[in-house]
Amino acid sequence: MNKNILLIHTGGTISMEEDHETGEVKPGETNPLMDHLKELPDINLITTELFHLPSPHITPENMLHLKTYIEEESNTRHIDGVVITHGTDTLEETAYFLDVTLSLTIPVVLTGAMRSSNELGSDGLYNLLSAIKVAVADHAKSMGVLVVMNDEVHTAKNVTKTHTSNIATFQSPQYGPIGIVNKAGVFFHHKPILTRALHVSKLNKNVFLIKAFAGMDSSLLKGIEQLNPDGLVIEALGQGNLPPMMLPGLKNLLDKNIPIVVVSRCFNGIAQDVYGYEGGGRQLKDMGLIFSNGLNGQKARIKLMIALETSTEREELEAIFST
Numbered sequence: 021m022n023k024n025i026l027l028i029h030t031g032g033t034i035s036m037e038e039d040h041e042t043g044e045v046k047p048g049e050t051n052p053l054m055d056h057l058k059e060l061p062d063i064n065l066i067t068t069e070l071f072h073l074p075s076p077h078i079t080p081e082n083m084l085h086l087k088t089y090i091e092e093e094s095n096t097r098h099i100d101g102v103v104i105t106h107g108t109d110t111l112e113e114t115a116y117f118l119d120v121t122l123s124l125t126i127p128v129v130l131t132g133a134m135r136s137s138n139e140l141g142s143d144g145l146y147n148l149l150s151a152i153k154v155a156v157a158d159h160a161k162s163m164g165v166l167v168v169m170n171d172e173v174h175t176a177k178n179v180t181k182t183h184t185s186n187i188a189t190f191q192s193p194q195y196g197p198i199g200i201v202n203k204a205g206v207f208f209h210h211k212p213i214l215t216r217a218l219h220v221s222k223l224n225k226n227v228f229l230i231k232a233f234a235g236m237d238s239s240l241l242k243g244i245e246q247l248n249p250d251g252l253v254i255e256a257l258g259q260g261n262l263p264p265m266m267l268p269g270l271k272n273l274l275d276k277n278i279p280i281v282v283v284s285r286c287f288n289g290i291a292q293d294v295y296g297y298e299g300g301g302r303q304l305k306d307m308g309l310i311f312s313n314g315l316n317g318q319k320a321r322i323k324l325m326i327a328l329e330t331s332t333e334r335e336e337l338e339a340i341f342s343t
């Protein structure tokens with residue numbers, strides 16, 4: 021029996037064209053991907069263009085709309101897998117949002133391209149075909165949301181964009197890809213640890229993300245306090261430490277019950293409360309900052325936005341960030 025694959029285009033370079041005279045790459049009136057892949061053996065593609073946006077234009081509202089659309093479609097007809105094309109700049113945020121909020125067992129796969137559709141060596145159509153191969157694979161079920169690019173399969177939780185232009189840009193710093201796609205098929209070499217989906221029906225919380233630097237003081241924190249934040253994520257130094265001059269600003273935010281999540285600005289590893297000096301992770305944890313389990317800043321921000329729709333209690337937020 022043919023497999024039904026829901027193919028959702030949202031935009032990105034994979035849907036753009038290069039102007040060969042000016043070198044500019046941008047979305048055109050129509051999406052060139054809509055003309056491709058009209059027929060594939062043994063597959064019914066149910067294609068829709070939900071957005072036609074460069075991914076820096078994608079908002080949390082767009083992510084929520086995409087999630088709702090996938091749920092509605094999979095509730096009203098038989099779908100064997102979902103493929104989403106997306107710009108690469110914020111692809112990991114949308115992928116992670118879906119991973120945290122969807123509770124589907126069918127494969128949900130995001131892909132994109134680093135070279136637009138009419139460029140020499142364009143990787144879009146190839147990545148799209150690889151993503152469809154994963155979406156139809158029975159053994160890709162119950163793997164959480166996946167990202168397929170450049171012959172590799174990554175988990176939404178670990179994958180991140182690491183290079184501005186290279187087609188091998190998507191990497192999973194913590195554990196590497198979980199599988200590969202090649203001419204012979206789709207092969208997994210480890211299984212992700214899945215967590216229960218978090219419920220979300222709106223996404224309105226005002227959550228900021230800042231990066232720590234040597235000599236940082238409380239001035240940015242004071243500025244954030246003026247903006248009525250619901251939460252803050254800080255990409256801290258090393259294992260999760262901050263310059264001591266930030267402590268008064270952190271205390272003010274905590275006194276106002278603004279949750280603060282600590283991740284590391286390091287590319288790899290987990291933030292933890294190891295250091296006992298002033299501004300060290302141990303002191304930050306004792307003050308009430310929440311340590312996240314290996315997420316990067318942009319994903320921790322998405323998770324905090326989702327979590328805050330359910331609870332503002334520190335213990336509950338801590339439990340959510342420990343998984």
Ligand SMILES: NC(=O)C[C@H](N)C(=O)O
Pocket residue numbers: 031032033034073074075076106107108109110132133134135
């Ligand atoms: N390669 C890409 O898709 C990058 C593009 N700026 C986007 O995210 O829409």
